[in-house]
Structures are given as C-alpha cells and as structure tokens.
Amino acid sequence: MRLFELNAIDVVNGIRRRDITAEDYICSIIERIKALDGKINAFITPTFDLALEKAREIDKRVEKGEIVGRLAGVAIAIKDNICTLGIRTTCASRMLENFIPPYDATVIERLKREDAIIIGKTNMDEFAMGSTTETSYFGPTRNPWDLSKVPGGSSGGSAAALIADMATLALGSDTGGSIRCPASYCSVIGLKPTYGLVSRYGLIAYANSLEQIGPLAKSTADCALLLSVIGGYDPRDSTSVNIPLNDFFQGLTDDLRGLRIGLPKEFFGEGVEDSVKRHVWSAIHVLEGLGAVYEEFSLPSLEYALAAYYIIAMSEASSNLARYDGLRYGYRVEHDDADWSRIYARNRRIGFGAEVMRRIMLGTYALSAGYYEQYYLKALKIRTLIRREFEEALKRFDVLIGPTMPLPPFNIGEKIGDPLTLYMCDVLTVPANLTGYPAISVPCGFEGNLPIGLQAITKPFNEDLLLKISFALEANTDFTRRRPNLS
C-alpha cells in the first residue's frame, strides 16, 4: 500500500509506532497532488512548505518519545471558507483573492492541537453558494471518477481531494447540502453535524442559521475521529451548544437489531432518478439483513422545503455579505475617486460572481418592505412546520433514510446556466439544515462508474447513530473502498 492511500487512523498509529515517518507520508501526498491536481483542480492554495515543516517537527517529537496528538501527521484539506492564520482564505471569490486571516477558526485550532497537518485550502463554489463547484473564481473542480462530471458542491474540492488520495481527511461546510452532496458525488463519507455541535467561529458566513462545519473522510472510523476533534462547545460561537460530546467510536458495529428506519415517500418521489432509488434500496436491504426494520411514510411539508430554504438562505446571505465593501479587506477597484456608494457597488460587481450577486439581490428583495411577510416570514413559518414533522417522525423512527442526491453526477456546464434547475438538486439535503438535524452521506453504489450516496438523518446530537449506519454499510459492501482509476 502506498502511503497516500492510508486512512487517518493508520497514519497516526504508524507515526506513533515509528513504522512510518510523517515526512515520508506527507511527501507522498505532495507528490500525489503534484501529479493529479492539474487535471482535478481540488486545491486553491496548497501549503506544502508549511506541511513539510510540521511533519519534520512531529517526527522529531516522536523520536524524543513525546506523545503526539490524535491526528498526528494526518494531511487534512480545508475548505477555503474556513479561516487559517497566515494562509490565504478566498471563499473561491475574487472578493477575497488576497485575504489572509489574522486568526484561526476554532476548528483549525483544534486540528493543530491534535497535530493534524493542513495540506491545502480546497476549491468550492464561491461563498459556498452552489452544488457543483463550478462557480469558483479559480475554475471548476473535476470529479475524479469522470473528469467531465461535476464533483458536487459546494465543498467539491474537499471531496475530490479525498477520493483522489490527495488528502487523508477534509473539512467542509454544509448550508444546504454542501458536505453531503460532494460526498455523494465523489464516494466519500460526509457528515453535517447537528446545528451547534461544531463551532462556526472563523467560518466565513453565508447563511448562519443553517450552516455547520463538518468532516469528510474515506472511512467511518476516520469520520468519527475527525468529528471528535472538531466538535464541542466554544464560547466564541454564541450558537455553540454546551453539552458533552458523545463517544463516536463505541457504536461502530454492524449489529442493527431493533433499528427502526423511516423512509419518507417524498425522498423517493418523481424527481428522483430510478437508478438512484435502485442503489439506495439495495443498501436498505443490506441494513435490513443486519436487523433493521423499515417502513414507508410521508412528510407532506417537504414539498415546500426547497423554496423555504432558498428564501431563508438568500435573505441571510444578503445581510452577511453586506460587509464586503472593499474598505477593510476585499476587492477594491483601482480608480476609486468617485462617490462612495458607486465605488462600493463597483467593488461588489467585480468582486462577486453572478450566483453570489443573484442570491444577495433575491435576499434583499425577500427582506424588503412589502415582501418580508410574503417571503421571509412565510418561509420561517414553513420551517416550523417541517421541524414539527421531523420531530414527530423521529418519535416513530430512529433514523430517516433516502438518497443524498436525486440524480448521479452530471456534466460540467450542463446545469450552470439555469439557476432554478440547479437549485432543484438540493431538494433532499436542505431539510436537515432547516431543522438543524444531523445528516450523513455514505457511498451506497455506482451507476456505471458514477457514485451514488445514501443519506441518513436523525435526532439532534445523535451523530453516533449516523456513524453506526455508515459503519454497517462500509463493513458489508465494498463501495467505500473503491477508488477512481487515475493512473
């Protein structure tokens, strides 16, 4: 086995036991990125020098017999909307092309405390607004399984880097599916934690009542390990919840006896392609074989989730992105001797891409006098109805299961010209953000060589159950172990 193929847990154990050195392993990852990223474009800013320096430091500490952290030496790719001290953080936007954060996000501090090694900042949809990683100012990321296809988004760079073995772990953020969608399209495990489990301090805001930072990984145990490092209370995020973190490892067995699975009919509705349904159903039968029971039922308000989600997300975006005026940081036009309001408007038109402008303007509209009740307030009330339905459903069932995405990965350029068609791709992922419930995407099959993901959603702070289901699928199918043919 080549070093870049190792899972995180094997890297940490290998380094601690001195079977491998952090430097050799990091060099193998760097070589891999150099060989492949020209065609995949998963990274915006690689951080090879810093990574090598850190690897050598870890090797020295191991030699001296010091105890190294729980992620010692592990190469992790960081989505480029998470602030990294001294490392350019662009949000894949021209607006922040040269922005160097003066501080680390809380999740980055926690990774460093456990001796993880940042290997680079990954490509994404601009300001995390998209489902394909095509709206990046730095060009689209390509799907390692088929370079003509999208990798999903918005955390497409993180997922593509992982499955191409250019990183061992990755962080993404999920506002309406941005971890789960690329996890599904690249065939990795991606988890959106319960709202409030992971600190958002240092995450560049898009829609803050919806989003969470979360782990992407190539095995369930790695996903559990990363979540256990980044999760937990942070006083710097006022929406961080102060409860003890679960043990994410103890439930990792494939004994599913007594597990009650609810299958919302709406997750298998007419907008979902038959090929996707077929693979998800075969995974459900795997879970059934391990002792789970399932029942179909209906969540009628789901029909309105997508519209409500986009109204809320755009409204929050219009407010959050008002800060980009090109004054304290961000893009500023060269000739700025005109009136301030014209300069701001020009900085923003040049700094932002079309999708970002679209969402800011639609959000501005939805919040404006005369339309606030009709759009924003109405959407928030529908959010309440959806929450109530999920609460009721999760009294009857332990977990709700369906596909992550309604269709397999599609061609780059195929949908980007038609915003509404693209929004429809998020129909199955947004409910977990509206409700704040945790959700995971797990590889569950291939249509030809294109990956299909299964989504599981459960009650707040029950991530351990999602990881158990992921583990059961990983242990009883081979989808998580398959890799694209990249020579």
Place this chain on the structure above:
Amino acid sequence: MSAGKKHVSKSEVEHIAWLAHIELTEEEKELFTEQFNRILDFFRKIDEVDTNNVPPTYHVLELVNVYRKDEVGEPLPKEEVLKNAPRREDDFFKSPKIV
C-alpha cells in the same frame, strides 16, 4: 422555460441592485429580471401552505441571549488589523469619498 407570472420588472431589479450596492450592466439587468421572475414564481409555491397561528423559526436552538463576560482582552496588533486593507493612510483604513 415556464411562462410564469411577472413578479419583478426591470426597474424593480435596478432598485434591488441599488439597495444591495451592486452595479449591473444593461444585459445583466435583462438576464436577472428574467431569472428572478422564474425563481420567484417557484418561491410562491409556499403560498399554498396555511401558516395561520404558526410561529416562525428564526433559529433551531432554544438559546436566547447568550452573554459573555465583558472583559478586556488582548486586541490584534494594529499592523495585523490593517494588513488586508486595500488602501490605508497611516494607521487608518482609507475610504472612498463620502461627501
């Protein structure tokens, strides 16, 4: 393309762009007007739902008024604060002309 109801006119899109401080070209105004009408048409699907007596969910947590202690901490050094400024003069951010 769906026919859809007309929700916003080109002049309304101009107004929204002005509110949002985004300069638009004539072609963009045309394109966004057409796209906004189709997206808003889709959004109006929520009109079907009876939300009488349903309270809004602004936030999924039960948290209200989370305070921290009002203690003086270590501020960022001035150079760090100004490091990302596109224009500066001495120790100040330099803004465009206000009046």
